[in-house]
Amino acid sequence: xxxxxxxxxKLLFELTHDGSISVPALSAKLGINASVLYSRIKRLMKKxxxxxxxxxxxxxxxxxxxxxxxxxxxxxxxxxxxxxKFMEIPEVVSISEVTGRFDIMIHVYAKNLEELHSIVIEKxxxxxxxxxxxxxxxxxxxxxxxVYLTS
Numbered sequence: 001x002x003x004x005x006x007x008x009x010k011l012l013f014e015l016t017h018d019g020s021i022s023v024p025a026l027s028a029k030l031g032i033n034a035s036v037l038y039s040r041i042k043r044l045m046k047k048x049x050x051x052x053x054x055x056x057x058x059x060x061x062x063x064x065x066x067x068x069x070x071x072x073x074x075x076x077x078x079x080x081x082x083x084x085k086f087m088e089i090p091e092v093v094s095i096s097e098v099t100g101r102f103d104i105m106i107h108v109y110a111k112n113l114e115e116l117h118s119i120v121i122e123k124x125x126x127x128x129x130x131x132x133x134x135x136x137x138x139x140x141x142x143x144x145x146x147v148y149l150t151s
Contacts (some may be wrong), residue, residue, distance in 0.1 A: 038081045066110045067138040071102035078129025
């Protein structure tokens with residue numbers, strides 16, 4: 001396991017809140033020399049703690065009105081083909097194999113409830129090996145920082 005010091009954690013905290021912040025601005029904010037920050041960020045990327053820099057999108061502006069999680073039970077013989085079929089469904093944004101009462105949890109984005117219904121019934125429910133599903137519609141979501149990112 002890699003060891004990360006307090007400066008590494010401060011960097012992660014700041015970058016998760018604003019990945020587009022410039023190194024000079026970050027330098028001023030943290031009171032650390034910019035060249036030190038450049039080398040730290042490069043090291044964190046080399047160690048693969050920082051996987052990529054990305055953006056956060058307001059999905060509602062793209063017409064995404066409903067987000068849901070679908071719990072699925074499957075026939076184990078169809079594990080790989082089911083996963084492949086889920087990857088082909090544009091509205092499926094993530095797939096997780098889980099423990100508990102479901103085998104798989106998938107996250108689905110849809111324009112509205114009608115479209116979600118169609119996705120679940122027509123696209124997911126008709127995949128060979130899908131035994132049953134239960135859909136959980138997201139009503140409200142609150143994100144918080146993981147404990148390792150609190151300063």
